[in-house]
Structure formats: structure tokens, C-alpha cells
Amino acid sequence: MASHKVVLHFPLHQLNQPVVNNLIKRYDLDFNILRAEVTPNERGFVVLELTGEEQNFCDGLAWLDTLGVTVQPLSEDVVRLDDRCTHCGACVTSCPVDALYVDRPSQAVIFDQEACIGCGICVDVCPPRAMVVQF
Ligand code: SF4
Ligand code: SF4
Structure with missing residues (x-):
């Protein structure tokens, strides 16, 4: 099991889609939303802590990429x-x-x-x- 904190940035056409729900169902991940903000017709992002098998996490990131969702890891300092x-x-x-x-x-x-x-x-x-x- 591994845990990763990431920021997902959604393209306009994905703003109203259940992307996070689908991600955790498809790749058997647990999640904790640290912050989320959606401005209709402008931008949307969610800061998540994702927990699960490393391979599932990587597969999930690859799937997000096919949707045009940009994933940015949280860093420190x-x-x-x-x-x-x-x-x-x-x-x-x-x-x-x-x-x-x-x-x-x-x-x-x-x-x-x-x-x-x-x-x-x-x-x-x-x-x-x-x-x-x-x-
Ligand atoms: S690193 Fe900190 S200051 Fe910079 S964009 Fe992210 S949250 Fe904001
Ligand atoms: S940190 Fe200062 S120089 Fe850099 S983008 Fe922000 S306001 Fe501009």
C-alpha cells in the first residue's frame, strides 16, 4: 500500500464528470479530499490523498491522462x-x-x-x- 498527495486539474469538458469517483472505483483506491474548487466554465481542481496498490495508482494516473486531467504531485518546503x-x-x-x-x-x-x-x-x-x- 502506498499513499500519494496529488493535485488534479480538470479540463473544461471534464468539470461536470464524476472523474474522482470513477478513478477510485476503477483502480481500487481510497481517497481523502484535502481541497477542491470548481469554477463553472473556467477551471477545476482537487487536492487528493490517494491510497492503494502502487500499480493501481500508476494505472489510475495513466487513465487520468487519457481524459486530459493533469496530475501534479504535492511537494514540500x-x-x-x-x-x-x-x-x-x-x-x-x-x-x-x-x-x-x-x-x-x-x-x-x-x-x-x-x-x-x-x-x-x-x-x-x-x-x-x-x-x-x-x-
Ligand atoms: S506551492 Fe504553495 S504557494 Fe505555490 S501554488 Fe502551490 S500552494 Fe500555492
Ligand atoms: S512570486 Fe512574485 S514574481 Fe513570481 S509570479 Fe508571484 S508575484 Fe510574480
């Missing part, structure tokens, strides 16, 4: 290099838990490390590479 951050805001809409947000009225982008679940999404969208995952 995300930090922001403040001297690199330009407060451009590019990361704000990508963060699934609002750990990056714009402060008003200063317009500064704030990183709330306590709220961060370590998905690593901001690392890829930050132009000056200010968000870093430490291993």
Missing part, C-alpha cells in the same frame, strides 16, 4: 526568494489554496507559507523564478 519577486501577480490565480494573494491597497503579492500545500504550481508560472521548491 516551498519558499519565495523575496529579492527576486517583482509582485507581477502571475502566480496568484494559479495557487489552488490562495496562499499567494494581492494585498490591498499596497498591491504587493503576499506569500502565506502556512497556507501553502506545496503543490509547486507557482514555481512553473513565476517569470523570475522567485518561487522555489527545496528538497
Whole structure:
């Protein structure tokens, strides 16, 4: 048995489909939803802890890929290099838990490390590479 924390991002055409239910039934996985958010006609994601046989987990990921569902592993120890951050805001809409947000009225982008679940999404969208995952 193995346990994995992952973020699933759903394409528009899958937003109203029972993807997670089908995943756990097809691949005999247990799940715990850590966070979920769906904006109709825009985006949807769910942060899950999946538990089951490793092969079933891998097969499940392959099946999700055929549906166009993007799977991102959760990682740990995300930090922001403040001297690199330009407060451009590019990361704000990508963060699934609002750990990056714009402060008003200063317009500064704030990183709330306590709220961060370590998905690593901001690392890829930050132009000056200010968000870093430490291993
Ligand atoms: S994308 Fe990078 S540079 Fe822009 S606000 Fe976020 S952390 Fe700062
Ligand atoms: S890694 Fe980045 S995108 Fe993911 S939760 Fe933390 S701040 Fe948000």
C-alpha cells in the first residue's frame, strides 16, 4: 500500500464528470479530499490523498491522462526568494489554496507559507523564478 498527495486539474469538458469517483472505483483506491474548487466554465481542481496498490495508482494516473486531467504531485518546503519577486501577480490565480494573494491597497503579492500545500504550481508560472521548491 502506498499513499500519494496529488493535485488534479480538470479540463473544461471534464468539470461536470464524476472523474474522482470513477478513478477510485476503477483502480481500487481510497481517497481523502484535502481541497477542491470548481469554477463553472473556467477551471477545476482537487487536492487528493490517494491510497492503494502502487500499480493501481500508476494505472489510475495513466487513465487520468487519457481524459486530459493533469496530475501534479504535492511537494514540500516551498519558499519565495523575496529579492527576486517583482509582485507581477502571475502566480496568484494559479495557487489552488490562495496562499499567494494581492494585498490591498499596497498591491504587493503576499506569500502565506502556512497556507501553502506545496503543490509547486507557482514555481512553473513565476517569470523570475522567485518561487522555489527545496528538497
Ligand atoms: S509570479 Fe513570481 S514574481 Fe510574480 S508575484 Fe508571484 S512570486 Fe512574485
Ligand atoms: S506551492 Fe505555490 S501554488 Fe502551490 S500552494 Fe504553495 S504557494 Fe500555492
